[in-house]
Amino acid sequence: MEDVQRDVERWDGWFEDFFALLAGLWCRVEPRLTARAYIKALLGPVERKNTWQIAAYLGHTAPDKVKDLLRKTTWSWSQLRDRVREFTVEYLGDPEAVLVLDETAFLKKGDKSVGVAPQYAGITGQTENCQVAVFLAYITPYGRALIDFALYLGRLWAGQAARCGEAGVPRERAGKVLTKPELGRIMVERARCARVPFAWVAADSVYGQDRKLRACLQRHGKGYVMTVPCDETVTAGPVGPMRVDKLVQRLPLVFERRSCGQGAKGERFYDWALAEASWPSPAGEVRRGWCHLLLVRRSISDPTDIAYFAVHARTGTTLATLVKIAGLRWGVEDCFETAKSDCGLDQYEVRKWEPWHRHIALAIAAFAFLSVSATRTARLTRPREDTQPPTDPEPAIAWPPLTPPPILNP
Numbered sequence: 001m002e003d004v005q006r007d008v009e010r011w012d013g014w015f016e017d018f019f020a021l022l023a024g025l026w027c028r029v030e031p032r033l034t035a036r037a038y039i040k041a042l043l044g045p046v047e048r049k050n051t052w053q054i055a056a057y058l059g060h061t062a063p064d065k066v067k068d069l070l071r072k073t074t075w076s077w078s079q080l081r082d083r084v085r086e087f088t089v090e091y092l093g094d095p096e097a098v099l100v101l102d103e104t105a106f107l108k109k110g111d112k113s114v115g116v117a118p119q120y121a122g123i124t125g126q127t128e129n130c131q132v133a134v135f136l137a138y139i140t141p142y143g144r145a146l147i148d149f150a151l152y153l154g155r156l157w158a159g160q161a162a163r164c165g166e167a168g169v170p171r172e173r174a175g176k177v178l179t180k181p182e183l184g185r186i187m188v189e190r191a192r193c194a195r196v197p198f199a200w201v202a203a204d205s206v207y208g209q210d211r212k213l214r215a216c217l218q219r220h221g222k223g224y225v226m227t228v229p230c231d232e233t234v235t236a237g238p239v240g241p242m243r244v245d246k247l248v249q250r251l252p253l254v255f256e257r258r259s260c261g262q263g264a265k266g267e268r269f270y271d272w273a274l275a276e277a278s279w280p281s282p283a284g285e286v287r288r289g290w291c292h293l294l295l296v297r298r299s300i301s302d303p304t305d306i307a308y309f310a311v312h313a314r315t316g317t318t319l320a321t322l323v324k325i326a327g328l329r330w331g332v333e334d335c336f337e338t339a340k341s342d343c344g345l346d347q348y349e350v351r352k353w354e355p356w357h358r359h360i361a362l363a364i365a366a367f368a369f370l371s372v373s374a375t376r377t378a379r380l381t382r383p384r385e386d387t388q389p390p391t392d393p394e395p396a397i398a399w400p401p402l403t404p405p406p407i408l409n410p
Contacts, residue, residue: 049344094140114167181210215283260327
């Protein structure tokens with residue numbers, strides 16, 4: 001019992017240090033205390049982390065204060081997002097960090113929630129009535145966190161002035177459709193301008209096929225390992241330009257069996273091959289000391305299951321390093337799973353633009369605290385991992401387990 005009490009006191013102390021970085025976002029004492037309690041409730045043993053159950057957990061007889069925090073109180077969710085990013089970088093920052101772009105869906109009923117529409121939901125693998133948001137994850141050997149996000153507004157919303165007005169969508173977002181790659185570019189550029197240390201960007205083909213994103217990273221000297229569709233055009237020496245799947249059939253590739261990291265069922269082994277290539281880019285020729293490459297991943301159980309990666313890397317970057325970067329993309333899935341299950345990322349019951357963004361910002365704040373706290377605990381018992389590319393064979397990164405804290409004092 002004494003050990004449990006010490007854990008509670010330690011986590012409470014860490015939380016107060018963490019919230020001190022955020023407290024200035026709320027000018028008045030009452031909403032500041034409500035925000036503090038809200039984040040604690042997101043980390044607590046609340047069955048369904050909506051306004052009613054959060055209020056009950058906090059001992060309120062009605063959810064008015066919690067609802068006001070999301071709907072009425074004056075404060076900036078974008079400033080909270082930026083503070084979360086700064087906190088994440090302070091404790092998890094690494095010059096070799098990987099930024100990962102990916103989206104997740106929030107299943108909904110009805111048509112009033114901002115951004116909701118019949119659209120593909122990766123969590124079910126089919127078209128659902130849902131909201132979709134693009135997130136930017138920050139992945140390092142010390143941990144991972146979500147540092148930015150943007151709600152996707154498809155054609156059923158963008159340009160629909162009356163509908164957007166009812167949902168409180170700002171005029172600058174209601175006027176046109178911003179594609180998921182465009183939202184991704186905005187977030188990566190925001191991280192770069194904020195001097196977030198990172199060396200790589202990883203993403204699936206939704207973002208990898210965006211030549212403007214690839215060009216932006218190329219111009220600023222950032223590496224990328226991003227999946228591209230099979231019909232993406234590429235050139236390899238005298239071969240091409242042609243579809244990447246057709247080009248791979250003509251190249252004398254040598255495959256190596258390697259793990260790209262831990263999965264739910266253990267190490268994820270694939271056959272991998274690497275070739276020099278030239279990817280079309282508005283940025284033009286690559287700068288000296290850098291190169292374009294084609295990374296190919298082939299399933300062991302089904303050799304016809306092949307994935308193609310566009311790569312921009314420093315000359316001499318090894319296959320082992322690129323396989324590791326490709327595998328780190330799955331870290332964002334761990335972020336989504338934990339942020340939803342332990343921090344209430346998807347458990348909101350709000351419909352309009354501002355309340356939605358406020359809840360998501362508070363949830364990624366809770367997740368950042370959870371991730372950094374796990375790292376701080378791990379560092380008490382083992383030294384900081386080497387950030388340099390390890391020698392072959394490539395070991396998988398073993399992140400600290402993200403377990404909910406002992407029950408924090410509300």
